[in-house]
C-alpha cells in the first residue's frame with residue numbers, strides 16, 4: 096500500500112489543558128519552589144508591581160531550569176529584580192515584609208507603575224481615529240495603509256513578556272483602551288479606501304475564541320465595501336507561547352478554516368508572530384503549528400525587540416532567523432526596546448543595536464535579510480538606524496523612517512550626532528549643527544494639537 100508521506104509521519108499531539116499562573120500564584124509553580132528563597136522573594140516584589148502571567152507550557156517546555164536565572168525564556172516570562180529601579184524595589188520589598196493587605200500592595204504597585212511611562216508614543220491620545228465625529232478608542236490609524244484594531248476580548252496574552260510595552264493595559268481597567276464593536280470596525284474600514292491592511296492586535300487576538308475572531312474578520316470576505324482591504328494581519332505570540340491554539344484547542348480547526356477562507360477570498364493573511372529567541376522554536380508542537388498555518392495559505396512573519404538579558408547578541412539572531420527561514424517563516428522586524436515599563440533592564444543603546452543587527456545580517460542568506468531594523472516605533476514613526484558613519488569629520492547615525500505619520504517623510508535619510516548613551520529617538524540630536532530634524536516642526540505641531 097502506498098501511504099502518503101505526511102500521513103506516515105503524522106504526529107499525534109495530545110490535547111493540553113491551558114493552565115496559567117498569575118501574580119500571587121508564583122509560589123505554586125513547582126519549578127519555582129526549587130529556586131533560592133531570595134530569588135523567589137525578588138520575583139514576588141517585582142510581580143507586585145508589573146504584570147505577571149505564565150502558562151505551564153512556557154514554564155515547563157520552553158525554559159531550561161538548569162540555566163536559571165540566565166535562561167532567555169525565564170528572563171522573558173518571569174519577573175527579575177533589575178526590572179525595577181532600586182528605590183522602587185526597596186519600597187515594595189519593605190511593604191511586603193509587613194504583611195500588607197492586597198489593597199495596600201495594589202496601591203503602591205499603581206504608584207510605582209505610574210512612574211514608568213505607561214503609554215509611550217502618544218498611544219492614548221494621538222492616534223485614535225474618529226468616525227462621524229466620534230472617537231474610536233479601540234483603534235489606531237497612524238499610517239495610512241494599516242488600521243490597528245484592539246478587540247476588547249483580546250487584551251491579554253497566553254503568557255506575559257516581562258518587557259512588554261503594552262504592560263499597562265494588563266493591570267487595572269483604567270489604563271486599558273480597547274473596543275468590542277465589530278460593526279464600527281467594518282464601517283470605519285469601509286470609509287477608508289486608503290487602508291489596505293487590517294492588523295488585529297492586542298494583547299493577543301489569539302486568546303479569543305475563533306467565533307469571536309470570525310465576527311471581526313469574516314464580514315470582510317466577499318464584501319464589496321471592503322474590497323480595498325487586501326491583507327488581514329494577526330499580531331500574536333500564541334505561535335510560540337501556546338502553539339496548541341493552532342493544533343489541538345477545541346476550535347483550532349475552525350480557526351485554520353477561517354484563515355483558509357480569507358485566503359480563498361483573495362485576502363492575504365499574515366500571522367505577525369512575536370518571536371524573541373530561537374529557544375521558542377524547539378518543540379515539535381511549534382513546528383506542527385507552523386505547518387498547519389502555512390497549509391492554509393497564510394504567511395507567518397516574525398518580529399521581536401532586541402533585549403538586554405534575552406537576545407542582545409548576534410549569534411542568537413542568526414540562529415533564530417536561519418531557523419525561521421528553514422521553516423518557511425519570514426523575518427520582518429528587529430525592534431528597539433521601547434521607552435516604557437522596565438526598559439532600564441532591557442534597553443540596548445542604539446549603537447549596539449545597530450552593531451548586533453549588522454553583525455547578524457551579514458551572516459545570513461538573502462532570504463533572512465528581509466528583517467529590517469533596528470527600528471524604533473516612536474511618536475513620529477518607525478525610525479530605523481541605518482548606519483554609523485563619518486561625514487566631514489563628524490561621526491553620525493544615519494536614520495530613515497520606515498513608516499511615518501506623514502508618508503512624505505519615509506525613506507529620506509537624516510542624521511543625528513553619534514552618541515553611545517542614546518537609547519531612543521528622544522535621546523538623539525541633529526547632526527551638522529542643525530537645530531531640528533527635518534520632520535520635527537511638523538510633528539511638534541501635530542502633537543500639541545492632541
Ligand SMILES: *Cc1c(COP(=O)(O)O)cnc(C)c1O
Pocket residue numbers: 235237238241243294472477497498
Ligand atoms: C508597526 C506599525 C504598523 C505596521 O507597520 P508595517 O511597517 O506596515 O508593518 C501600523 N501601525 C502602527 C501604529 C505601527 O506601530
Ligand code: SF4
Pocket residue numbers: 251252254255256258259260261262297298299331332369
Ligand atoms: S505577547 Fe506581546 S502583547 Fe503579550 S505580553 Fe508579550 S509583548 Fe506584550
